[in-house]
Structure formats: C-alpha cells, structure tokens
Amino acid sequence: MKLTSKGRYAVMALVDLARFDNINPVSLRDISLRQGISLDYLEQIFSKLRKKEIVQSVRGTQGGYILNKKAKEIKLINIFEAVDEKVKTVQCKKESKKGCNGKAVKCLTHNLWDELENHINDFFDKKSLEDLVKDNSVRRV
Amino acid sequence: MKLTSKGRYAVMALVDLARFDNINPVSLRDISLRQGISLDYLEQIFSKLRKKEIVQSVRGTQGGYILNKKAKEIKLINIFEAVDEKVKTVQCKKESKKGCNGKAVKCLTHNLWDELENHINDFFDKKSLEDLVKDNSVRRV
C-alpha cells in the first residue's frame, strides 16, 4: 500500500497556496518552482481540484488559483477524492467466483478492509488544510 | 492509495489456515481451492511468510503449513511486513532537489505523512489473526 504522488502533490500544492493571502491568485508556475513539481502535472491536478470546487481559477496575466473555501473547511478527504486518490482496500470482483459480492457471502476478511477504510478516512476527515498550514508556521518559529 | 492483492491474499490465506486446528497442516492446494487464489501465487506468498517465521512448513504427503505462533500473537503488521506490503507514505528522494531530506528541511507535508503512517500502523498493530478468526465465527452464528 502506498500513497501516490498525485495525492501528495495535490496536498503540497494546496498548502503552498493556502499560505498566501487568498486574495491574490497564486500561479501554478510559482508553485511549480517552489515545490519542485512539474508544471504540466500541476495543471492536471488543479483541473480536477477546480472541478470539485476546491479552488477557483483566475485567467489571464497575473492570474492563478485561489482557494474556493476557507482552509478550515477543506479536509484532506476532499482533496484526495478530487484527484481520484481513493482509499480502496477491497476489490471483490463483480463476477466473483468465490462469492464475495459484499452482500450475502463475504470473503473471510471483508469486514477487516471495511474497518481499515473507515480508520484511514477518519484521519483524512479530521485533518484540514488549515491544520497543515498552522503546523508549518509553528515549526517555522 | 490501495492495498494490493498480495497483502489481502496473505491475510485471507492465514485466516483460512488459522481456522483449522494448527496440529494438522493445511495444504496450499486446499487454501487455493477454498479462497480462489492461484496455487502458484500462494506459494510465493507462503515462501515469504515462512522466512519471517509466521508459518511453518511440513513437507511430503499430508504436508502443508501450520502457524508458527499463536494466532493471538500474529498481528496484521507482521503479515504485511512479511509480504513486503509496507505503508510507505513519503518518498522524499535522497537526491532531493527541493531539500526534503527528512532532516533539516522538510517538505510542507512531511509531518502529515508521518502521522498518517502511524495512524495506519496502529490499526495493523492492534489487530491479530485471532481477532479475524473470531470475527468470522461470530458472523457465522
């Protein structure tokens, strides 16, 4: 099990974004330079974040992105969902040979993965972007 | 983020194994049939489990595998570690351009992944094979 870069980059970029006043848009180019993430890849990521209304775009010169909600209201779970980084622990096939269809007959460990999923989602549900920004400014002191 | 089949299969197979008296060895063939996991793949997995002393092998006819410890003492974390399924959330490169080397300069979200890792490992650390076996027999009633 591992977290992919896409999810990590999304969070990194948003923390970077959130650290600036969300009155002036921040350009992806700046984030790219500061965080060392490919600009093209950032664009893919932000396209998804925009569709899920986590950020707002400002086109044209001096444009960029701003947060669409308060940092406190943006939870990690929202970010991960936006970039398709799901915590999927079970993949019991639809055309299940061995009968694990999530309903009547469950595989021996079905409940376990459900529990795990909840456990992880709990974490992502509680953590907000604001928490991360604060965490960084505290460490900076 | 997702759990891979290898880890899931390892747990499924061990729960299956643990449900039988661990006096009579259980053959991989039986597990393969019951759980619908390829025999060849199971062999790879059990080879690793044996090296980490989670199971013991009994060769020859009527052979198979038995648990090497009490089900209560086998934690999920041991199983995942044995089959190389690590919870690796951060992959800050050694030759880091942007300075996240895990020491002096951390990337904006380094602490977050550490926390997450601990959170997940906690779960795996508390859950034993016995818990899973019990969980199944309860549901069976």
Add this chain to the structure above:
DNA sequence: ATAAACCTGACTAAAATAGTCAAGTATCTT
C-alpha cells in the same frame, strides 16, 4: 498586440502488480 497563465486531451516510458511456468526436493503411503 503580446505575454502570462489557465485549459484540455492525447500520448508514453517506466515501474509495479499479479500472476504463470518450469524444474526441482522432501516425505509419506503402500
């Protein structure tokens, strides 16, 4: 006008995953 910056979709190299395949070795049963 023109440059900065967003926007979109298609493409691709590399890695990981989920196995398969082949050729053993050990041990129990008869």
Add this chain to the structure above:
DNA sequence: AAGATACTTGACTATTTTAGTCAGGTTTAT
C-alpha cells in the same frame, strides 16, 4: 522401492498504474 503429494525456488511475462510529457489551444491584464 515407487509413486504421489506437497513444499521450494527462480525466472519469466502480460497487464495495469503511475507519473509524467507534449501539443495545441483560450482568456485577460497591461
């Protein structure tokens, strides 16, 4: 002793996912 069962090991491979790149736009401030 022979045969069957079952563990043991290592190499191989198709598929999928990941982590991007690339090309060609559109929008808007100056």
